[in-house]
Amino acid sequence: MxxxxxxxxxxxxxxxxxxxxxxxxxxxxxxxxxxxxxxxxxxxxxxxxxxxxxxxxxxxxxxxxxxxxxxxxxxxxxxxxxxxxxxxxxxxxxxxxxxxxxxxxxxxxxxxxxxxxxxxxxxxxxxxxxxxxxxxxxxxxxxxxxxxxxxxxWEDRPAPPAAPFFLQPEEFAGESSSDKRARLAEELRKEGQRAALLTLPDSIAWLLNIRGSDIPRNPVPHAFALLHDSGRVELFCGPGKADEVAGALGADVAILPADSLLAALTDLDGPVRVDPASAPERLAVALGSRMAEGVDPCLLPKAIKNPTEIAGMREAHLRDGAAMVRFLAWLDAEAPKGGLTETSVVTELESFRRATNALEDISFETIAGAGEHGAIVHYRVNEKTDRPVRPGELLLVDSGAQYRDGTTDITRTIAVGAPPEGAAEAYTRVLQGMVALSRARFPRGVTGAHLDALARFPLWTAGMDFDHGTGHGVGAYLCVHEGPARFSRASTDIALQPGMVLSNEPGHYREGAWGIRIENLVVVEEAAPLPTSDPNRPLLGFETLTFVPFDRRLIVAEMLSPAERDWIDAYHRDTLERIGPRLDGAALAWAEEACAPL
Missing domain, CATH: 3.40.350.10 (Creatinase/prolidase N-terminal domain)
Structure with a gap:
């Protein structure tokens, strides 16, 4: 567990x-x-x-x-x-x-x-x-x-993590580390920079095609690195942590002790690119006038997944979707009996993911908030807060998995018995916002800030809103929250580009009563032209990666426009077509009913 x-x-x-x-x-x-x-x-x-x-x-x-x-x-x-x-x-x-x-x-x-x-x-x-x-x-x-x-x-402070790094094979990464290093080194040469200081673990993991277990739920290594304009890298880490990957990294990646970083910076000729948004002040001071402010060169290439990574994310989501459907079928059968608790829900969901025989870890602590706990956006159940899942309430389950071929993140809100007053109407508005963002078509140059309002508008018309971003970037067997792109009013400077994977997760929360959130992951793609499309103005859109039914018992069909209704029916039809072959027995029967047209 x-x-x-x-x-x-x-x-x-x-x-x-x-x-x-x-x-x-x-x-x-x-x-x-x-x-x-x-x-x-x-x-x-x-x-x-x-x-x-x-x-x-x-x-x-x-x-x-x-x-x-x-x-x-x-x-x-x-x-x-x-x-x-x-x-x-x-x-x-x-x-x-x-x-x-x-x-x-x-x-x-x-x-x-x-x-x-x-x-x-x-x-x-x-x-x-x-x-x-x-x-x-x-x-x-x-x-x-x-x-x-x-x-x-802090007298009983735990020891720093010491687990060894391991390789992420090119069959999943889609590009060799040497090619990535050469590509980024060329960018440094164009900018007249001698090196780039890398401090973000997921940037280093992506660049070197390595992973680690230094951070719970995120398969990243604790390390610092210097990428030189020649493509050579110096990797600074704890003793023995890189022993298992050193041979595969080759002669152009030097493994050095973590405590030698400051000395290496002192001896380094500039200019050295340093991202002021992520690099520690201590390292900027060490570089002094040789520091050249600039964005971490790995951020954007890492966010734009290559075809191999996108294919892996698709497969990971289908595998995960089947596990989720099995879980929801189980939940629908057991929850009305009144014997479940939040911890039993979390335990059972993880068991369905483990049954895939591909689960490396969960991608974050599963959120299973029943009733009033659903209004705590990042609620984590523990032995003290655990409560029954009672009929007549909503249950919000936000969870994800780490597979070698991809990272998942999905939220579904489920009615246990008859939903509370006002919950179905609020759920429908949240779903309308998610559908609006899923259907969006937009020109190049559009940022997440431009699209954030699409997911909020159905809520705004009823005087509702939510106090978190509409979506975040997601890594490929990396961090479940990944920059630099996101759906947020604050995301004004990063244009969405094909290959970016983001979550689409509007919500609404009534403190002391219930919480509602619905989340799919999407990948930015070139939009197929329409009969009315301007051939000189190609647009982008989204491919949905997540296929798990919505709770039809919480959908007020009369509130939907014909286009919204058609999208939901098509989504459920696609879900059954893609996930159905991975199911059998009671889970398949449940999916067929859950995916029936509205």
Missing amino acids: FQTFEVTSNPEQGPPRLSALRDEMLHAGLGAFIVPRADAHRGEYVAPADARLAWLTGFTGSAGFAVALAEEAAIFVDGRYRVQVRQEVDPVFTPVDWPETQLADWLIEHAPEGATIGFDPWLHTAGEIKGLKAALEPHGLRLTATENLVDAI
Whole structure:
């Protein structure tokens, strides 16, 4: 069993740990100290050894940060976590809505006059620190890099991850590492840059066709790398971690100790490309004037999947779709009996995925929120919060899998018995938004921000909305949340391109009652021309990758337009055609009924 249900949040530990942190702040002469969720590699998820924010505050969400002052402390979270943070964190930390309230603005209002604010330069990007300094210094507040004060008081801190790296074969990667390195090195030469510093684990994994297990649920290696303009790479990692892949990487990839990185940067001729949005401030300082700000050269090529990766994602989703249908058939048979709990739902879903004999891991902790727990966007059930799945409620199940040929992420909301009042109408509006985005056709140059409103419009017309992005990029046997493209009002600078895989997941949440989210993955493709198409204006569209029925019991057919109804019927017809041959018995019978025309 990959997922466990132990209680990982300890809010009662918050006050004494905050007190100990303040003692360290006083000793260091600091008026404030910032505690981010991030590690030095800036991935969304962190190893237990780097879970400083959770250790200090009890907050287990995947995004957020805290700041401690001598007399008050705050924890900043976005719209996904505003219910969760109140449940996990002692009131000694005041929740602050972020990004509506920026850290600099809060510090200007709350920090003592002339305060020195400490930060760990390994855990903040060069861009963050540059922006904070520009905002704070005119108000007499000073930022200073320090040792990590949380580490100084964390006596039982876990050891750093030490598992070895392993290869991602070219049969799944679709391109050799040497070809990728040559392609990116040519880009560096065109820009007049001698090297690029790589700090993101998934960038290094993609470039070298390696994977790791340093981060839960994300098969990425903890490492840093230097890509030179010759195509040569220096890989900096812990002892023994690269032993199993060194031979396959070849002579043009040098394996070096992690603690030799700073010395290597000191000796390096510039200019060196550094992404200020992801590289630690400590490394930017080490490079100084030799640093050339630029986007991580792996980000866009990694996001644009090649034909082999897309084929693998298709197969992974069909395999996963069959497991999901078997699970939903089981759920429909068992849930009305009233004997299920959230943990039993999670356990059974993982067992259906394990039965494929291809499951490497789940792609994130499965969200199974019954009733009011469905309104907690990133809810994780544990032994303390587990509750029955009762008839007359909604059950939101957001889950995914890691297979060698692809990563999946799917959400379905299910009615257990008769749905609560208003739930079917809200579900139908969420589905209408998902359908609108699935059907979108758009010119090149369009970004996720342009399309985000399509998924929200049916909700907006009823005075509803949701406080998370409509969708995120997804890696190919990499991170389930992948940049740089996404469906979000904030995604204004990355145009969608063929080969990008993204989630399409609008939702609506009624705190204390239920949550609704519906999610498919889609891949950007060239849109087939229509009879009315302008031949001089080719358009893009989406191919749906996920094939699992929607809950027809929650669809108010009278609310649908003819085009929406046709799309849903066609989707269910395609689902039965693609998934049906992988099913038998009760699961096949359930799918045939679930995929019947509206």
